[in-house]
Each structure stands twice: as structure tokens, then as C-alpha cells.
Amino acid sequence: MRVAILGTGNISKEFMNASRIAEVEVCAVYHREMAKAAAFAENYGIPAYFDDYDEMLKQDFFDTVYTGLPNSLHYPYAKKALCAGKNVLIEKPFCSNLAEFDELVNLSHEHNVYLIEMDRVTSLPNFGVIRDHLGELGPIRAVTIDYAQYSRKYDDYLNGKISNVFTTEFSGGVLSDLLVYCVNYTVALFGKPTNLIYVVDKLSTGIDITGTLVMKYPGFIATLTGSKNSIGDKRSTIQGEWGTIMCDTVPSVLKDVDKVTRQGTERISVYEEYDGTTYTLFEMKRIIDNDDRAAGEIRLAQSRKVMEVLQSARKSAGIVFEADNR
């Protein structure tokens, strides 16, 4: 796998650090301003940089594109890359809606290339640990996840400067930004809910700044709360009749996981050497280098379920992205 990175923001920097550990070769970087592309390339020792995306896609010294761009841009940039015969590692949230998702998947099949979401949750070793212990909880009755992360961009918003993550134009909001991890976790463990409702507090821009997603499953309820304008908990619990799995971190981190039963508390988490981006990249590299089509399809099926939940949740809360009207 030889990668070209799109964007030079926070997550592209994290990707570069992860690529060193995962021994993934980054061959090029794109930014719409040449000076920023050049500075990033120099800083990370990337041999080629571009401000012309079409020109970059003509090159054959890389086979995979990574979309470190604002949410609504994943789709158009991924589409061009797939049509150029490149694999795509797509950031979360995958894209803006199901229509875009299905189109991208069809294109990946048509061009016989990989399209894989950078899903950190299911790549974490402790996700597997939690899944393996679920049977010890008895019938599941409740799942609760809290993910509050006060955003400095909220201060900017209050001062009249609106970041792309707070706009419907760029498919922003707390569901796309934070709750997506919680949805991924819940859907990976329990599948799609039978019913859901999403209750939100919106900014004047129309996006959800704080929201609670209630998902009904046969026999239990999952309640996922996310917030970008409050300081609060980051934790999750899975409660069954015989015990609880408690985690004092969010699903994209999953450290310090305890199983609590009438017999006492047992630390079940394993030590994780790397962060979620690194574990994810190890897995992406394994899939692409080994041409593991089955694993790629399993990941796509999971991503589609997540996208279905995100779309239903937005519908429930009356959140419409510009991308929905295109």
C-alpha cells in the first residue's frame, strides 16, 4: 500500500505519525494551496506534493488515497480517486448520506479497488475483548455512552467565526463528529436498532451541537449522548442482568475496561501499545497488501449499517445537509 494524503490538518498529522509505526509509505500530499502542501511534505519528508488533485491522480507511484478532509468532501474526492483506479481509505464519517455511500461502493466494485473506512473502534484490541466478554453479562438491558468534548471552535462560533464542522454545508455536527464512534461501537456489537429517536440542541447553522440518540433493540435500549459545547463524561457501560462492562473512555479509545458482577470487579482490558489510528492503519495495510476482499466487504457492510443509523437519526432530528439536496 502506497498512500497519497489529502489535506494537511490535524488528522493528516496523526495519520503521518501512525504511518511510521505501521510502516506505511506516504508518497504524496495534496492541499488546495501549494505552499501548505509543500510545507507538510517538507515537514514529514514526503517526496511529492500537489495543489492539483486531477494531476495527482494521474500519477502511478501511489495506489491508495487517504481523505483527511472536511466531512462533505470525502465523497467527491473519494469518487475521483476510485474512478482513477485508486484504493480509498475514507475518514469518518464515511460520507454525508446513503446515496453517496452506495455510489462510492458501486464505483469501488466497478474499478476493482478497495474502499475502507478508517474505523478506529473495531480495530482496537479492547473492542475484541469487550465483544468476547458480552456473553458473561446475561441478557443485555441497557447501553449508555457519554461523549462530551468541549470544542474551541464553539468559542469561535460564539465570536461569530463559524468552522466547517459546525455547518450543514460541510456535513458537520456532533453526530458526525463524536457520536459516530458510539454508533459504530453499538452497531458493531449489536447490529442495527429496530427503532431510534435523536433529540438535539441545534446551533443557528442547523447542526446538532449536543444530542442524545436513543436506539431500541429487542430487550434493551442504547442511549448515546454527545456534546461539543459542554464539559462532561467520557464513558460507556453495557449493562446485563448478571453484570456490567464499564469503560472510563469513549469507544474510539477503550482503555481501562472493567467487568463488574456480584462476584466483584475484574479488569478485562489489555494493554494497548498504539492509538486507534495506528491499529486501524495496520489493518488497512493488511487488507490491501494481502488482497483480503472478504475483510474489505465485511468492513463495508458495517459502514453501511452505521450510515443507515446516522441518516435515520438526522431525519428524526430534522437535520438536512446540503449534500442531501444534490
Ligand SMILES: NC(=O)c1ccc[n+]([C@@H]2O[C@H](COP(=O)([O-])OP(=O)(O)OC[C@H]3O[C@@H](n4cnc5c(N)ncnc54)[C@H](OP(=O)(O)O)[C@@H]3O)[C@@H](O)[C@H]2O)c1
Ligand atoms: N481531528 C481528529 O481527531 C479526527 C479524528 C478522526 C477523524 N477525523 C476526520 O478527519 C477529517 C478531517 O479532520 P481534521 O480534524 O483533520 O480537519 P482539519 O484540521 O480542518 O483539516 C482538514 C484539511 O482539509 C482542508 N480543507 C478545508 N476545506 C477545504 C476545501 N474546501 N477543499 C479542500 N481542502 C479543504 C484543510 O485546509 P485548511 O487547513 O487550509 O483549511 C485541512 O488541510 C474529518 O472528516 C474528521 O471527521 C478527524
